[in-house]
Amino acid sequence: MTRKKLLVTGGAGFIGGNFVQYMVNKYPQYDIYNLDLLTYAGDLTKHKEIQEKDNYFFVKADIADRETILNLFEKEQFDYVIHFAAESHVDRSITDPEVFVRTNVMGTQVLLDAARLNNITKFVHVSTDEVYGELDFNPTTFFTEETPLQPNSPYSASKASSDLLVRAYHETFGLPVNITRCSNNYGPYHFPEKLIPLTISRVLNDEKVPVYGDGKNIRDWLHVLDHCAAIDLVMHEGINGEVYNVGGHNERTNLEVVKTIISTLGKSEDLIEFVKDRLGHDKRYAIDPTKLENLGWKPTYTFETGIAQTIQWYLDNKEWWEQIISGEYQNYFQNQYSLK
Ligand code: NAD
Ligand code: TDX
Numbered sequence: 001m002t003r004k005k006l007l008v009t010g011g012a013g014f015i016g017g018n019f020v021q022y023m024v025n026k027y028p029q030y031d032i033y034n035l036d037l038l039t040y041a042g043d044l045t046k047h048k049e050i051q052e053k054d055n056y057f058f059v060k061a062d063i064a065d066r067e068t069i070l071n072l073f074e075k076e077q078f079d080y081v082i083h084f085a086a087e088s089h090v091d092r093s094i095t096d097p098e099v100f101v102r103t104n105v106m107g108t109q110v111l112l113d114a115a116r117l118n119n120i121t122k123f124v125h126v127s128t129d130e131v132y133g134e135l136d137f138n139p140t141t142f143f144t145e146e147t148p149l150q151p152n153s154p155y156s157a158s159k160a161s162s163d164l165l166v167r168a169y170h171e172t173f174g175l176p177v178n179i180t181r182c183s184n185n186y187g188p189y190h191f192p193e194k195l196i197p198l199t200i201s202r203v204l205n206d207e208k209v210p211v212y213g214d215g216k217n218i219r220d221w222l223h224v225l226d227h228c229a230a231i232d233l234v235m236h237e238g239i240n241g242e243v244y245n246v247g248g249h250n251e252r253t254n255l256e257v258v259k260t261i262i263s264t265l266g267k268s269e270d271l272i273e274f275v276k277d278r279l280g281h282d283k284r285y286a287i288d289p290t291k292l293e294n295l296g297w298k299p300t301y302t303f304e305t306g307i308a309q310t311i312q313w314y315l316d317n318k319e320w321w322e323q324i325i326s327g328e329y330q331n332y333f334q335n336q337y338s339l340k
Helices: 014-026 066-076 090-095 098-117 154-173 195-204 224-237 254-264 290-295 303-316 318-325 329-336
Strands: 004-009 030-036 056-060 080-083 122-128 177-182 184-186 209-212 218-223 243-246 251-253 272-275
Touching (some): 004 014, 014 030, 014 224, 080 098, 080 224, 098 154, 122 154, 177 224, 184 224, 184 303, 195 254, 195 303, 209 254, 218 254, 243 290, 251 254, 254 272, 254 303, 318 329
Parallel strands (some): 004 030, 004 080, 030 056, 080 122, 122 177, 177 243, 184 218, 209 272
16 A cells, blocks of 8 residues: 655644654654745654654745745645644744745745646645734623634734635635634644743843733633644545634633743742733733534643643753743744833
8 A cells, every 4th residue: 555645734833743743653654744944833843752653754845935846745645734834923923024925825825726627635734813813801602613803913924814814715726725723732842932932931031021011911812732732633534625623712811821921930920021012912811612522622731731731841841942032932922022
């Protein structure tokens, strides 16, 4: 039997990186190709335990480079494409939106063309709940797959645009696609510009933690390994053309998240500093995952078990995040925040 070939884009990043490791270990019978441009958010040191495996391959490429991508697809004849590669940080999309359109919209369109011309079995587009805009604080309202798209940031607008292209390639060309829209992920290898790893790394260094506005905005936290299992399921069992929301009902205010980390690490809440709010800051995200649960998915982490495991991981893997925050990240941090 010929081996299945799986192309994972963005596999040097946070979620794509966890997914590559999960798939390489779970499916020795699949060849897993990790395609990544290695931007500031990509790093391959996380893959030292799988890089020698026979079923893992790395390709350095830009998803928006049409010629390279078309040649690669023609040569390798992938069965599955799982598309994570993106510019992913909302704050960066506020200061520099252009690269978000190039990578998230144009890059996705190049991949869709390559997939369409090479008869793939499935294209899974990893999107976000942010495309739905924001919810109010009424705890009984949730995003479903039917919620209209109302993105508020340049990041979420670029993701919504890519979602619409994926949908159109299914309707127009019959491309076998799924779109997944997940809530905020957290877990190992989360880049320290995002709230949870930023807080853990700064608290461990006894540095101030910037909380936007009043800290009452709500996010719905999903452990990255529960997300990986969801994508594995959608890839194999998802009905072509369908959207699946991924989330585990773990809503917390930002302040609750920051205080949980501070108390777990035995530090003082004096480290919290309220700073200027994010522009267009979405109030609340919360996912109704019923459709995916009906397909057979169930999260295994609660926020309590997941955050404890994640904090421990950052304690055990200091060299990984210290190497990141000591480089170009310093300039980013100084420009983004004016902390005392
Ligand atoms: P990340 O920023 O950690 O990683 C993105 C990866 O994409 C990096 O390895 C980067 O080098 C690569 N990349 C960027 N531009 C590229 C290009 N032009 N060509 C090839 N590779 C390129 O992102 P993440 O947090 O792992 O998010 C992965 C996906 O999941 C994104 O599509 C994001 O929109 C989506 N998502 C993330 C979250 C979250 O909480 N992190 C939640 C919902 C959805
Ligand atoms: O320094 C900070 N202070 C702060 O209060 C940062 C970085 C964030 N925040 C707040 C803003 C948000 O309400 O914390 C919340 C979480 O912020 P981020 O970690 O930047 O995530 P968010 O903007 O919610 O987006 C994330 O989830 C959806 C991912 O980065 C996106 O890629 C994904 O689509």
